[in-house]
Amino acid sequence: MLCLAMAAGLLLDALPVRAQTSPDGLQLITAARQTDTAAVRRLLTAGADPNSRYGDGTTALHWAAHRDAAALVTLLLDTGAAVNAVDDHGTTPLALACLNGSLPVVQILLTAGADANLARGNGETPLMTAARVGNLEVVRSLLAAGADPNTVEATLGQTALMRAIAENHTPVARVLLEVGGSVSARSTNRFTALLFAAQQGNIEAARLLLSAGADVNEAAPDGIGGNTNARNRFVEETEAAALLVAIDSEHAEMALFLLEQGADPNHAGAGRTALHAAVQRVMPEVVTALLERGADPDARLERRLPFVSRRIYQDNGLAPSNIGATPFFLAASFGDLEIMRILADAGADPMLRANDGTTALMVAAGADYVDGADKYGRRWFGDNLPLQETALETVTYLLGLGLDINATNDYDQTPLHGAVYM
Structure with missing residues (x-):
């Protein structure tokens, strides 16, 4: 027991110790959280520390940015609030302003020296946040302040361009491409921006990406999406092309568009072809288009249909495998x-x-x-x-x-x- 106590003591000694926030500091943060500008001004005049922190590391500036209170943000910055303060999750006031899509607050913070590339603990940068929220002017402001469009988020491995397309913010995607957003970058799940567009059925975004050099036959491990929140199973050693992703996602118009752009109708890296998928998804118009473009009508299944299959297994003993099925x-x-x-x-x-x-x-x-x-x-x-x-x-x-x-x-x-x- 003594050894355990000593070990615990050593661990505690190794942890960073945050200075205890004074009562007036806590009052300052509470006033900011309530967007009580008069109370904030009074407390600052009385000597409250503008960089006082709650137990989770948030400051009054975090709350002012979160509440989209531009005047309060300015007041705190003018009295010495740290513009790049991070809470225990690595979140900055700028990240919160981007989450709100608040252009005035973003511009105030950037003018005060906010770091446009300072990422949260999960690696998400302010630009990624703004891209998924979809505020075009916020994105432009961040890029003008030096935000890197090709930074990769740590958990999902996504870029700002992927975030924009996954949320169908095509105007944002266009701007990111204009400043050099990579069309070839791949997420942790091997998805590219084009595969996200195929998954979403976003033809306009796909057209932009193909014009920027994306390969119409880009592929990733077979599944139902590139975001781990939406995709929970992959088939190892498979390659599902954009055409197959579009069909699996039930976007017939996207599938037809990709075929027009030269997608391979016989790509079989997933152990099944687009024709198998179009049959499975009951898309007669896509079946016809595939056949017109040379799809093999007798292509064989090399793997069982994925778990998104329309097929239901039988309980009567007549449950043949569909391996080899046309x-x-x-x-x-x-x-x-x-x-x-x-x-x-x-x-x-x-x-x-x-x-x-x-x-x-x-x-x-x-x-x-x-x-x-x-x-x-x-x-x-x-x-x-x-x-x-x-x-x-x-x-x-x-x-x-x-x-x-x-x-x-x-x-x-x-x-x-x-x-x-x-």
Whole structure:
């Protein structure tokens, strides 16, 4: 116990000791928090320290900036408040003013010598904050004061340009590009600014980035986004191109735009192609555009569909793997006759099986209709006549194409196994 006590004492001795704030200093901070300019002036005249701190390190200037009180900010600066004071999180008054998008307070602080590149503890600079808030004039003021547009935030590895595009602040993105914002920088999750634009469906931003030299086929590990707050699973050793990101994010217009700009319709770095994704996301117009631009209608899935899949696993023992599945196979598994016909008309081979021998007819007979599933993923048609009719139409169509009604897969399952269960 004595050793533990001594160790604790040594640790405490090593911690920085903040001078205890005087009562008038605490009153000063409280007055600033309440934007009581008269009380602040009276306390300063009486000798209160303008740099007094609360327990979390905040000063009266922090609160004045947070409250967007320009006159109070000026008063505190004129009486000696430290313009670059940081609280226990590394936050400066300038960072708070940028968070508010307050141009007057930002300009006052910059004129008083605020450091435009002084980052918070997580590495976020005032420019990054302003970029995600989207106040264009604040961004311009920071850049004029020497803010670096290519500083990288420590946690997510994002730049101000990425922040602007992730929040759809295209005018801010344009200004950042004008001053040299990097289009090739990558976040911790390997996202680029273009991939953020694809994720957001922001065609105007994508056009700007491509004009600035971004590669239309830029790719990152497969998932659903570049921000760790929005993306919680990645597939290692995969590369999802911007086109695939746009489709996964359900932005059909963005997908069509990227195709017009030369995106590779057969990019398969994610173990699946854009055509697989367009089938999965029920985008017949994108399926058509992909095929018109040379997408392989018989491309094979090299990995299972990602967790964002529309597919629901079966509980009846007929749960074939979709590895090796073609876009047509997937459309059959979803009972999507419209897309099946589009693919067949473009030359897709309906006879191709998944790697385990499962046919399109098998999955159509026990198709994973999401609207017919309960919360546990168990599916049945019951009295749902439209779903029954869709299944019947899909199976009839496939039989008309010549699929074998008695075919078996590697598990000795036939189309009848799924049909009986349904």
